[in-house]
Amino acid sequence: MEIKGRVWDAMRGQMSYDITDLLVAIKNQQACDASGNKIFFPQLATGMEDAQGKMIYEGDICDGEYAGSSVGIYRNAIRWSETEHGFSFAGSPLWCWDYLKVVGNIYENPELLKSLS
Secondary structure, X not given: OOOOEEEEEOOOOEEEOOHHHHHHHHXXXXXXXXXOOEOEEEEEEEEEEOOOOOEEXXXXXXXXXXXXXXXXXXXXXXXXXXXXXXXXXOOEEHXXXXXXEEEEEOOOOOHHHHOOO
């Protein structure tokens, strides 16, 4: 089984997809800068691809829809859900969505979610 993930490095302001960086981040995820802010934010791959074949990671911002919804397209972030025991999108398990498209992530594109507030 291959572990896929990425890590947001807040000190450098960049995302790394290197597995070594991910493992270091998981080991040191409580590491903080001088002001007490977290430095590393590891995010695991969900194992699912979006409508364009792009791997979906925890923290990705997606547009999504599912059959039977009269709302249309939702925009939200992929999160781990303790109640669902897996990844979720807009409060529902990830697997129940018919269509998901990654449009950004919560670290590099936070404005995509702020526009929903």
